[in-house]
Amino acid sequence: MELPSAWAQFCNVQLLSKREAGDRSRMNLIDALESLKAPAAVNARPLRVFLACGFTPLHLETFLAASLRNLYPERRIELHSGLFGDLIGNLERLRPEEHDALAVAIEWADLDSRLGLRALGGWQVEKLSDIVKSVDQSLERLMSALREIPLSLPTCISLPTLPLPPLFYNGTQHSSAYELNIRRNLASFAEKISSECQIKVVSGQRLDEESPPGKRLDLRTEITQGFPYKTLHASVLGDLMAELIFRREPKKGLITDLDDTLWAGILGEVGVNGVHWHLQERAQLHGLYQQFLASLASAGILIAVASKNDATLVDKAFERDDLLLSRTSVFPIEAHWRPKSESVQDILTKWNVLADSVVFVDDSQMEVAEVQSAFPELECLVFPKEDYPGFLELLSHLRNRFAKTAISEEDAFRTQSIRNADGFRESAGRERTSLDDFLQQAEGRLTFHWGKPLDDPRAFELIHKTNQFNLNGKRYDDAEWAQFLKDSGKYLVTVSYEDKFGKLGRIAVMIGRAAAAKFVVESWVMSCRAFSRRIEFHSLQYLFERFGADELVFELKSTSRNGPMMEFLQQLVGGSLEANPQLSRSSFLRKAPKMPHHVEEMSASG
Amino acid sequence: MDDRDDHLMRCFASAFPSATRDEIRAAKTFDAIPGWDSLRMVNLLAVLDDEFGIQIDLPEVLDLEPFDAVKRYLSERGLPAKELNG
Numbered sequence: 001m002e003l004p005s006a007w008a009q010f011c012n013v014q015l016l017s018k019r020e021a022g023d024r025s026r027m028n029l030i031d032a033l034e035s036l037k038a039p040a041a042v043n044a045r046p047l048r049v050f051l052a053c054g055f056t057p058l059h060l061e062t063f064l065a066a067s068l069r070n071l072y073p074e075r076r077i078e079l080h081s082g083l084f085g086d087l088i089g090n091l092e093r094l095r096p097e098e099h100d101a102l103a104v105a106i107e108w109a110d111l112d113s114r115l116g117l118r119a120l121g122g123w124q125v126e127k128l129s130d131i132v133k134s135v136d137q138s139l140e141r142l143m144s145a146l147r148e149i150p151l152s153l154p155t156c157i158s159l160p161t162l163p164l165p166p167l168f169y170n171g172t173q174h175s176s177a178y179e180l181n182i183r184r185n186l187a188s189f190a191e192k193i194s195s196e197c198q199i200k201v202v203s204g205q206r207l208d209e210e211s212p213p214g215k216r217l218d219l220r221t222e223i224t225q226g227f228p229y230k231t232l233h234a235s236v237l238g239d240l241m242a243e244l245i246f247r248r249e250p251k252k253g254l255i256t257d258l259d260d261t262l263w264a265g266i267l268g269e270v271g272v273n274g275v276h277w278h279l280q281e282r283a284q285l286h287g288l289y290q291q292f293l294a295s296l297a298s299a300g301i302l303i304a305v306a307s308k309n310d311a312t313l314v315d316k317a318f319e320r321d322d323l324l325l326s327r328t329s330v331f332p333i334e335a336h337w338r339p340k341s342e343s344v345q346d347i348l349t350k351w352n353v354l355a356d357s358v359v360f361v362d363d364s365q366m367e368v369a370e371v372q373s374a375f376p377e378l379e380c381l382v383f384p385k386e387d388y389p390g391f392l393e394l395l396s397h398l399r400n401r402f403a404k405t406a407i408s409e410e411d412a413f414r415t416q417s418i419r420n421a422d423g424f425r426e427s428a429g430r431e432r433t434s435l436d437d438f439l440q441q442a443e444g445r446l447t448f449h450w451g452k453p454l455d456d457p458r459a460f461e462l463i464h465k466t467n468q469f470n471l472n473g474k475r476y477d478d479a480e481w482a483q484f485l486k487d488s489g490k491y492l493v494t495v496s497y498e499d500k501f502g503k504l505g506r507i508a509v510m511i512g513r514a515a516a517a518k519f520v521v522e523s524w525v526m527s528c529r530a531f532s533r534r535i536e537f538h539s540l541q542y543l544f545e546r547f548g549a550d551e552l553v554f555e556l557k558s559t560s561r562n563g564p565m566m567e568f569l570q571q572l573v574g575g576s577l578e579a580n581p582q583l584s585r586s587s588f589l590r591k592a593p594k595m596p597h598h599v600e601e602m603s604a605s606g
Numbered sequence: 607m608d609d610r611d612d613h614l615m616r617c618f619a620s621a622f623p624s625a626t627r628d629e630i631r632a633a634k635t636f637d638a639i640p641g642w643d644s645l646r647m648v649n650l651l652a653v654l655d656d657e658f659g660i661q662i663d664l665p666e667v668l669d670l671e672p673f674d675a676v677k678r679y680l681s682e683r684g685l686p687a688k689e690l691n692g
Binding site: 028031033036037058059062220221225231 | 615616619620621623645648649652653655656657661
């Protein structure tokens, strides 16, 4: 059933348009300048970004600063740049400790000035081999400079974005061996800095989509001002670089419909073998969608089903061995005839995540509107079953919503872990034994990982995605996290758990500092999957013992979501929870229940 | 001030953030606009190009009263503005 567009709009149904697919609308120079005109708050912390480029940074600097301003409204953006015409030297002279992030914009002239349009070094045939060689040498020098940049300084880089000048004798329609050689070396360089130096490389494909390659160069301003970009290109590039510096919190889960979404056809009408997702059945979009969801699941994204359907038929359909999304990658499956919003509520409860971390996809605008009205924070999208360009835009949009910079060990078994947690809760509710006995029989093993591994993103990820059992909602940007990792006065403990129901992986993080006989807890988060196991009590006991503390001080702050943490501390500390409540060791031991798990400690690097 | 004037004034104000609209209108030369420097001048030219699609030939307007000179310059070229209302 189609909804009138006004109603769909009223219900905030999101129908992806081409403009939304890129997740942006371009900022004009006037908008960028105006946004930078507004003063930052008096006490705003600076965000110091070094823009390394060989050209005059001019409008790229303006757009980068304006985009960062939009992404970090609470920070005072400070952009610095180096000497004109010396990109590599600027990187070699960089003092990383003076900056919070680094953005590098390479252009051809930085690799050999003869590839730019401001130098007259000659394009004779006999010089072409030397240009190729010189580019290779510059890339090596650039690589050496980038290897000196500490991993703790968030860095993004854009490879040359402008067209090569017409210097090769083959003609512009024919890629010369020289050009191919240069591009191969550049690609090899990019692969190395991405994998070895963990530098984020601006996507050339995305740049091409938003800034047509043939319309990027402004030869007039290149020659008169040393700035080679048209403003559209500077705007797009500045925005993409800002996004790479800024770490967006990915969504956690996707809830999908089945009929005419995960597959083509209505299961209840055509039966298990009548639904399709293959090319020969003209249902390829559904096959691609399944393949995409399987990819998300393998990256640790939760996938669930909300379908108005017969549950038995759905079970049978999921037994088909040609389904690209395996049954084990999906949890839970809510198949019944009640409203979809009820299914969504059940799924959110089982996942124990909030609606704003989840995306809902359904081919019916009616269903989407019903769910959206019940969960305004949920991102609800219509599956464009007959719209080929719209379908590809949906996939790109979803990929960006669930984007991760790295895949952790926990990602591999997140769905299974949630399933285990659900089994644990069900068993705990079913068993007639006391919780003490039940936990004892669960054979839980807790490991406290002690230390600050530089190359492990899990602690950072947990702090950023956990809302409910969260001491104060404090988030760190990349630069703050890097600073924390370097601070020897602050401690990081991550906690992993497994029991006979399965492995939960690393599910909690504690950050704090010792102060005489006290230990101040600055951040403390625990995944909702780990609730009801008394892991929180074990964690406090660990802190008391590890630091020999007589008292724990909690930098507690109430947020709109951290009710479970507030309740937990209320139970231990008692009275009204004022700023920085304290808990003595004796009081803790008096109030803590029996702690049933086997505990061990490991170095985080081991 | 009509829409066209307002749009043009927005361009000037974005490039010269420390100058008031009255100061921009009253300035007899570009370098008399408070906060003028060569970088801001470059910003103004780029904003005018971005907003109106016209590249100003600087020598033609440099010694004239900036706001009126640019307004006249744009009018003489038919103001091929992308959006007159800014």
